[in-house]
Structures are given as C-alpha cells and as structure tokens.
Amino acid sequence: MSIKILGDSTMDLSPELQKELSIPCVPFHINFGDVTKDDMSFPNEEMYAYFKKTGKLTQTSAVNVGEAKAFLEEHVKEGDEAYYFSISSDLSSGFQNVSLAAQEMGDHIHVIDSRSFSLGIGLQALHLQVLVESGVTDKETLLKEIETYKDHVTASLTVEDLSFFAKGGRCSKLTAFGANLLKIRPTLMIKDGKFTVFAKMRGSMDKLGRKYAETVLPAFSDIDYSLALIGYTSDYSQGVKDLEQALKDAGFQRVVVTKTNSTNATHSGPNSYGFAFASGPELKKDSLFQRAKEKLASLRKKNKQNEKEGD
Numbered sequence: 650m651s652i653k654i655l656g657d658s659t660m661d662l663s664p665e666l667q668k669e670l671s672i673p674c675v676p677f678h679i680n681f682g683d684v685t686k687d688d689m690s691f692p693n694e695e696m697y698a699y700f701k702k703t704g705k706l707t708q709t710s711a712v713n714v715g716e717a718k719a720f721l722e723e724h725v726k727e728g729d730e731a732y733y734f735s736i737s738s739d740l741s742s743g744f745q746n747v748s749l750a751a752q753e754m755g756d757h758i759h760v761i762d763s764r765s766f767s768l769g770i771g772l773q774a775l776h777l778q779v780l781v782e783s784g785v786t787d788k789e790t791l792l793k794e795i796e797t798y799k800d801h802v803t804a805s806l807t808v809e810d811l812s813f814f815a816k817g818g819r820c821s822k823l824t825a826f827g828a829n830l831l832k833i834r835p836t837l838m839i840k841d842g843k844f845t846v847f848a849k850m851r852g853s854m855d856k857l858g859r860k861y862a863e864t865v866l867p868a869f870s871d872i873d874y875s876l877a878l879i880g881y882t883s884d885y886s887q888g889v890k891d892l893e894q895a896l897k898d899a900g901f902q903r904v905v906v907t908k909t910n911s912t913n914a915t916h917s918g919p920n921s922y923g924f925a926f927a928s929g930p931e932l933k934k935d936s937l938f939q940r941a942k943e944k945l946a947s948l949r950k951k952n953k954q955n956e957k958e959g960d
C-alpha cells in the first residue's frame with residue numbers, strides 16, 4: 650500500500666517544493682476579467698500589474714468537482730490511501746468540491762478540512778508526511794493525529810496594504826483606509842477557520858521582519874521548534890530575510906521559505922509575508938489563541954512600564 654499526500658495551491662508550496670516534497674497540489678483559478686489562468690502558472694507581479702492598470706482585483710475560484718476528480722484519479726492509484734489537505738471550509742468551497750469528488754471514488758481518499766490557510770495547511774501536510782516516513786501507516790491513527798495537530802498550528806500574515814483585503818470583502822474599506830493612512834501593518838491569524846487581527850505594527854515592511862517574529866513567538870508556549878514555514882507575495886525582501894533569521898535565532902531547526910501562490914497573494918496584496926509553526930499539543934485552539942493574546946497584552950504592558958521607569 651502506498652500513502653499519498655495531496656492538496657491544493659492554497660497550501661502555498663511552490664511547484665519546486667511540491668516536487669521536492671512529493672506533495673502535488675491542484676491549482677485554484679485566477680480570473681483577470683474574462684481571462685482565467687491556473688494558479689502557479691504565472692508570477693504574482695502580473696496580477697498586481699493588472700490591479701494597478703484597471704483598479705480591479707483579480708478574482709479567485711476554487712477547483713470544481715470535475716477538476717478535483719481528474720486530479721485525484723491522476724495521483725491516486727488502486728490500492729493507495731490518500732490524504733488531501735484543503736483550505737478552511739469557511740474560506741472557500743474547495744473542501745466541499747473535493748469531498749464530493751472523493752466520495753465518487755471510494756473511502757480510501759480522506760479530505761481534511763485544515764481550518765487554516767496558506768502555510769498552515771502545508772505544515773499539517775508535512776507533519777503527516779513525517780509520521781508516515783517514521784513508519785506510521787494505520788489510517789485511524791493518522792487521521793486522529795492530524796485532527797489533534799491541526800488545532801495547534803498557528804499561521805499568521807502581516808500585510809502592507811489592506812486595500813486588497815477590503816476589495817476582496819475580507820475587511821471594510823474604512824478599516825483599510827485608516828490602516829493604510831497610519832501605516833499600520835496588521836498581523837492576521839486564523840481563529841475558528843476565519844481571519845482575525847492578532848496584533849498591529851507600524852513602519853516599513855522591509856524593517857518589520859524581526860519585530861513580527863518577536864511579537865508573535867513570545868505569545869505562545871510549548872512551541873515545536875523543529876520546523877517553521879515562511880511565505881511572501883512579492884520579493885525575497887529584507888523584511889523576509891530578517892524574519893527568516895529571527896526564526897533561526899529563536900531556535901527553529903529548519904526554516905523553509907517559499908513564494909506564496911497567487912490565490913492567497915490576491916487577497917494579501919504585494920509585499921506581504923507570513924509564517925506558520927506549531928505549539929503544544931496539550932492545548933486547545935481556543936485556549937491557545939486566547940492565552941496568546943493575553944500573554945501579548947501582558948508583555949506590552951510590562952514593556953510600557955519599563956519604558957516609564959527608564960524615563
């Protein structure tokens with residue numbers, strides 16, 4: 650029996666990483682007006698140039714049932730056991746469509762609602778891959794383990810321009826205008842399968858990489874330092890480089906950096922970057938997130954007190 654690990658392009662593993670890791674991903678679609686292109690078939694810069702020229706955001710669409718079935722038939726052969734990781738069902742119809750396709754093919758294809766986005770999905774897939782490579786092959790064990798693990802994956806994103814989120818309907822235009830005017834760079838996380846603001850920073854994206862890491866990481870306990878994933882929408886900028894170095898300095902043994910695919914880059918906008926990691930398996934997602942926010946607030950209060958004492 651062969652175990653296959655699959656996903657879609659919202660996992661944000663580059664085509665090169667997909668090949669290296671043996672995790673093929675079916676592309677979502679990007680609509681440039683009347684022209685539709687597959688995710689991963691063009692650079693993100695083409696999409697941002699379209700926005701600059703037309704003032705219109707490219708539209709994204711999930712893989713449909715027929716496309717999902719064709720993809721599964723291509724990569725899952727008779728006798729295989731397959732695990733397909735999908736973007737959160739609250740963010741896309743992709744999970745539903747692939748689930749319908751899998752049902753037509755039998756009970757050997759398991760479609761997993763990651764309840765996450767971007768590299769948070771990729772981290773779950775890589776975790777399952779590590780388990781399989783270590784000799785774990787029992788279906789029930791793998792499914793139970795990934796259900797436990799996915800609740801403790803933290804995926805975050807810092808964006809330069811909230812206009813893209815606003816045009817995509819993920820925040821109000823007024824919120825985006827105010828944030829852009831004040832040069833506020835919000836850090837967004839997934840809670841209960843949906844985006845929520847975790848922290849706010851100010852300044853140039855090129856100078857926020859280390860601050861971003863140092864804002865997020867202290868708020869979490871029992872971090873798994875074996876692996877962190879970084880994604881960026883435009884260039885491998887100084888901010889991304891500083892983030893990578895900050896994660897290594899924090900103790901992460903392996904830091905994988907990849908360019909974000911176009912589906913997520915559509916909503917994130919240019920010059921955005923994010924990272925994903927896992928923390929203690931004994932914590933529940935709600936308590937993990939709440940504990941993190943409370944700890945972050947406590948750290949900020951302590952820093953303000955230290956600044957006053959220093960004055």
